Amino acid sequence: MGRYQAEAVVVSVKDWGESDRLVMLFSRDMGKISALAYGAKRPRSQLAGGMQLFSHVEVSLLPGKVFEQVKQCEIKNSFRNIKEDLSRMAYGMFMLEVLNELCPERQPESELFDKLLAALTLLGRKNPRLVALAWAWQVLGEMGLSPRLDYCVFCGKDSEIARFDSRSGGCCCQTCGNENNMVMINAETILFLQVLSRLDWMSPPEFKITGSTLVQAERLVLDYLIHCLDKPLKSTEFIRQVGR
Ligand SMILES: [Zn+2]
The missing domain is CATH 1.20.1440.120 (Recombination protein O, C-terminal domain)
Known part of the structure; x- marks a missing residue:
């Protein structure tokens, strides 16, 4: 399977190494998905805003051996x-x-x-x-x-x-x-x-x-x-x- 889209809410966020985040996405169509968001801890990262607790997002995911990889993320609602x-x-x-x-x-x-x-x-x-x-x-x-x-x-x-x-x-x-x-x-x-x-x-x-x-x-x-x-x-x- 190649890259795919998912609508999801971020239900858990963990630091992963120096600049990455491991997130649990609760998606509408596939349930819970573990995914790595490379660089998401860097403030200027395109993923920084979306890869936070409560964020309702549309993500583009690349399948991986253990975790999927978040390639893109569009915030629908950050529940500020x-x-x-x-x-x-x-x-x-x-x-x-x-x-x-x-x-x-x-x-x-x-x-x-x-x-x-x-x-x-x-x-x-x-x-x-x-x-x-x-x-x-x-x-x-x-x-x-x-x-x-x-x-x-x-x-x-x-x-x-x-x-x-x-x-x-x-x-x-x-x-x-x-x-x-x-x-x-x-x-x-x-x-x-x-x-x-x-x-x-x-x-x-x-x-x-x-x-x-x-x-x-x-x-x-x-x-x-x-x-x-x-x-x-x-x-x-x-x-x-x-x-x-
Ligand atoms: Zn009784």
């Missing part, structure tokens, strides 16, 4: 309003990390790609905590990892749901969920997460939720993400620092 606000940037980095960690390479996800563009647009305008939470929750769903929220995973009862057990992949009732390391959950939080599963990114509703529901939902999603990935997410430390 995300990068100019530390809190939005921190939550945005979390969104990209979740996608990068959960999504395998070369698995086309064109619907998810369109959702990512809509989600990044919303991130620049709406409550970043909500946008990031909804995004992580939907990526889990897209990857077939949605936990059970509608009944107790131990006894099957669909009432008195009180806790969430990441290891068992779902909720449990008051009787079964008696371990301290389980996350507390109530009916309002379950309902909120169910609404987030179906969230329409193109025309999202205004949410009226309490702070405690948001915190509970965040704890649940983060606990479950760490369980699924079997490691912590790097971006959560940045979110904590920014929050201080």
